[in-house]
Amino acid sequence: MKTLTRREALAAGAAAAAFAASGLPAFATADAAQEAVMAFTGGVAPGEGGVTLTTPEIAENGGTVPVEVAAEGAAAILVLAAGNPSPGVATFHFGPLGVAMASTRIRLARTQDVIAVAKMSDGSFRQASNTVKVTIGGCGG
Amino acid sequence: MFSRREFAHAIAAAGALIGPLSGRGLAQGLSGMTEEALIGGPAGGNVSLIHVTDMHAQLMPVWFREPSINLGVGAAAGQPPHVTGEDFLRLYGIEPRSPMAYALSSADFAALARDYGRMGGMDRIATVVKRLRAERPDAILLDGGDTWQGSLTALRTNGQDMVDAMNLLGVDAMTSHWEFTLGIDRVTEIVDALPFPFLGANIYDAEWDEPAYEPYKLFERGGVQVAVIGQAFPYLPIANPRWMFPNLSFGVREERMAEVVEEVRAEGASVVVLLSHNGFDVDRKLASRVPGIDVILCGHTHDALPEPLMVGDTALIASGSNGKFLSRVDIDADASGVKALRHRLIPIFADVIAPDPEMAALVAGHRAPFAAELSEVLGETEALLYRRGNFNGTFDDLILQALMTERDAEIALSPGFRWGPSLLPGDRITKEDLYNATAMSYPAAYRSEMTGETLHVILEDVADNLFNPDPYYQQGGDMVRVGGMGYRIDVSAPMGSRITDMTHLASGEPIDPARSYTVAGWASVNEGTDGPPIWDVVEAHIRSVGSVTLQENDSVKVTGA
Numbered sequence: 001m002k003t004l005t006r007r008e009a010l011a012a013g014a015a016a017a018a019f020a021a022s023g024l025p026a027f028a029t030a031d032a033a034q035e036a037v038m039a040f041t042g043g044v045a046p047g048e049g050g051v052t053l054t055t056p057e058i059a060e061n062g063g064t065v066p067v068e069v070a071a072e073g074a075a076a077i078l079v080l081a082a083g084n085p086s087p088g089v090a091t092f093h094f095g096p097l098g099v100a101m102a103s104t105r106i107r108l109a110r111t112q113d114v115i116a117v118a119k120m121s122d123g124s125f126r127q128a129s130n131t132v133k134v135t136i137g138g139c140g141g
Numbered sequence: 142m143f144s145r146r147e148f149a150h151a152i153a154a155a156g157a158l159i160g161p162l163s164g165r166g167l168a169q170g171l172s173g174m175t176e177e178a179l180i181g182g183p184a185g186g187n188v189s190l191i192h193v194t195d196m197h198a199q200l201m202p203v204w205f206r207e208p209s210i211n212l213g214v215g216a217a218a219g220q221p222p223h224v225t226g227e228d229f230l231r232l233y234g235i236e237p238r239s240p241m242a243y244a245l246s247s248a249d250f251a252a253l254a255r256d257y258g259r260m261g262g263m264d265r266i267a268t269v270v271k272r273l274r275a276e277r278p279d280a281i282l283l284d285g286g287d288t289w290q291g292s293l294t295a296l297r298t299n300g301q302d303m304v305d306a307m308n309l310l311g312v313d314a315m316t317s318h319w320e321f322t323l324g325i326d327r328v329t330e331i332v333d334a335l336p337f338p339f340l341g342a343n344i345y346d347a348e349w350d351e352p353a354y355e356p357y358k359l360f361e362r363g364g365v366q367v368a369v370i371g372q373a374f375p376y377l378p379i380a381n382p383r384w385m386f387p388n389l390s391f392g393v394r395e396e397r398m399a400e401v402v403e404e405v406r407a408e409g410a411s412v413v414v415l416l417s418h419n420g421f422d423v424d425r426k427l428a429s430r431v432p433g434i435d436v437i438l439c440g441h442t443h444d445a446l447p448e449p450l451m452v453g454d455t456a457l458i459a460s461g462s463n464g465k466f467l468s469r470v471d472i473d474a475d476a477s478g479v480k481a482l483r484h485r486l487i488p489i490f491a492d493v494i495a496p497d498p499e500m501a502a503l504v505a506g507h508r509a510p511f512a513a514e515l516s517e518v519l520g521e522t523e524a525l526l527y528r529r530g531n532f533n534g535t536f537d538d539l540i541l542q543a544l545m546t547e548r549d550a551e552i553a554l555s556p557g558f559r560w561g562p563s564l565l566p567g568d569r570i571t572k573e574d575l576y577n578a579t580a581m582s583y584p585a586a587y588r589s590e591m592t593g594e595t596l597h598v599i600l601e602d603v604a605d606n607l608f609n610p611d612p613y614y615q616q617g618g619d620m621v622r623v624g625g626m627g628y629r630i631d632v633s634a635p636m637g638s639r640i641t642d643m644t645h646l647a648s649g650e651p652i653d654p655a656r657s658y659t660v661a662g663w664a665s666v667n668e669g670t671d672g673p674p675i676w677d678v679v680e681a682h683i684r685s686v687g688s689v690t691l692q693e694n695d696s697v698k699v700t701g702a
Contacts, residue, residue, distance in 0.1 A: 054396065056392045057375075057392070057393060057611075057613040057614050058376060058379055058392075058614060058616075060347075060378040060379055060383065060390055060391070060392070061378070061383070066350065066390075103350075111636075131614075133605075133609075133614055135379060135602055135605070135606065136598075136599065136602050
């Protein structure tokens with residue numbers, strides 16, 4: 001178990017209260033993420049497949065979560081953290097000769113979906129999404 | 142494959158054998174059972190593996206009660222190892238009240254323990270290993286980890302007693318979990334001196350995202366190449382204190398595993414063995430998604446299964462914990478791959494298997510400096526004390542009582558660890574017994590204030606670590622034990638809505654989300670946690686009560702199973 005100091009306990013309690021108020025704990029800003037996807041695609045719903053998104057299942061440290069995206073033939077890849085207060089993370093642009101692959105580290109406020117949308121060179125869009133769990137931990141054994 | 146029928150037959154034969162009682166105080170129920178009968182017939186095939194795992198530093202024979210509640214969720218619901226008690230015996234065709242029923246299940250544990258005696262002991266394990274190696278000198282001995290932690294002597298020697306014992310046993314490769322709670326400097330010191338590789342394909346340097354340990358080792362055996370890939374516990378920095386090994390990153394890393402399997406196959410491996418500390422359900426999923434693994438030697442979740450569980454062409458083998466069992470796996474392989482596999486889960490009945498003198502001397506040497514402490518009697522127990530079970534265990538009930546009483550707390554929390562042997566009703570509780578249930582490197586018993594809302598968040602968080610339907614999100618421990626508070630849990634509900642009806646037991650009132658409660662606990666993963674070590678807290682409590690009695694704990698109501 002994690003020991004909660006008074007300050008942390010209050011913070012955790014506050015986060016929990018925010019949780020409850022939203023009614024949609026894991027995807028509090030899902031609409032914002034959806035809007036960002038639509039802005040990137042120009043309103044086209046992306047297809048599945050063709051995008052490899054690599055994330056840990058459970059974040060070791062929510063403050064710096066490694067994320068890797070790859071999509072063969074992509075001109076650009078948008079990465080979103082759907083449950084962060086602001087979902088936008090990064091957009092990677094690739095030249096025609098490069099390998100469309102990028103990695104970065106992102107901060108995740110809580111358990112949520114990380115979404116990658118690739119703009120392919122033919123103008124179509126592809127999407128992949130993984131759930132990354134952010135946990136208080138400490139009870140395995 | 143050792144079929145269910147063959148297994149039952151072998152056990153029946155072992156029970157029917159008649160022989161003279163030895164002079165070693167043979168447990169009554171085992172009269173006639175022999176080492177030969179336990180170990181099985183001659184090695185078949187051309188490659189032999191020997192697997193021990195999750196010994197938790199138990200050098201001496203122990204009582205160890207298997208769980209009566211071990212719920213599976215999602216695809217694992219009702220599947221081994223999530224089958225307990227009489228259902229388990231029926232599934233595997235094991236005679237109730239037989240030696241193997243005692244070894245593998247929880248029914249009638251205290252009574253059967255008196256008939257069949259303690260299990261395990263490093264000197265007995267050494268005898269079995271020597272016998273197996275007499276038949277097949279190049280058998281590959283693999284240690285699945287959780288070896289260097291869990292006893293007074295391991296704590297006092299920073300794991301050196303276990304390192305020396307495993308070196309004498311002749312381990313060929315190991316993987317890890319609790320090893321890292323000795324701190325990275327001590328791990329590095331030990332690993333640098335080990336005569337065998339410390340494998341972990343999923344252990345990475347956190348800063349550079351590069352492999353930090355050897356991923357695999359190739360062994361040439363019986364005319365073929367055998368690859369042993371190591372997989373450490375994926376959630377070490379989450380379940381255990383990250384500050385103790387700050388530069389390492391773990392994770393399931395399924396793609397990495399697939400790459401390593403391809404790599405060893407490309408190097409000519411005909412047999413691919415995964416020495417895993419993933420936990421059984423994680424291994425089951427991994428086996429269904431990563432092709433090319435012949436055998437997974439499972440660890441972490443402490444399951445003991447009498448026969449392999451097949452996932453496609455992959456045999457999952459679960460060899461128990463605390464030294465109770467050892468698995469032998471005999472494989473017939475040629476250049477084209479595995480032709481046949483035979484597994485035998487060997488129960489280490491301490492009153493049947495003779496101690497190996499060389500190992501017994503090494504163990505005695507490590508225990509001697511601590512003899513007075515180890516044998517110090519703190520009290521006795523009228524209750525059966527055990528730990529395994531998804532929601533509570535009586536040893537944890539005792540620890541929770543100690544925390545609430547000695548730390549003057551309304552509510553107590555104790556981690557859902559799966560290590561720690563059992564004590565029988567009427568047993569004296571020695572300091573050794575107490576340390577077997579508590580010895581670890583972050584033992585501070587904290588006292589803190591938490592709101593009802595925070596307690597709910599904690600319970601939901603831990604419940605999801607256990608009951609997330611996707612095994613890759615499970616951490617493999619049991620539910621945090623709670624004293625002073627009851628709750629209802631729907632294990633099939635989604636995270637955030639499993640835990641309801643939290644009740645303050647002393648007042649019978651519902652837990653108020655806004656109220657602050659005094660909470661005592663231990664084993665915090667946070668650096669700098671204040672408080673006396675848990676063993677001092679529990680010792681003071683046992684000394685003050687003298688004789689431990691426990692009421693039945695029905696404070697957790699379970700649904701959705």
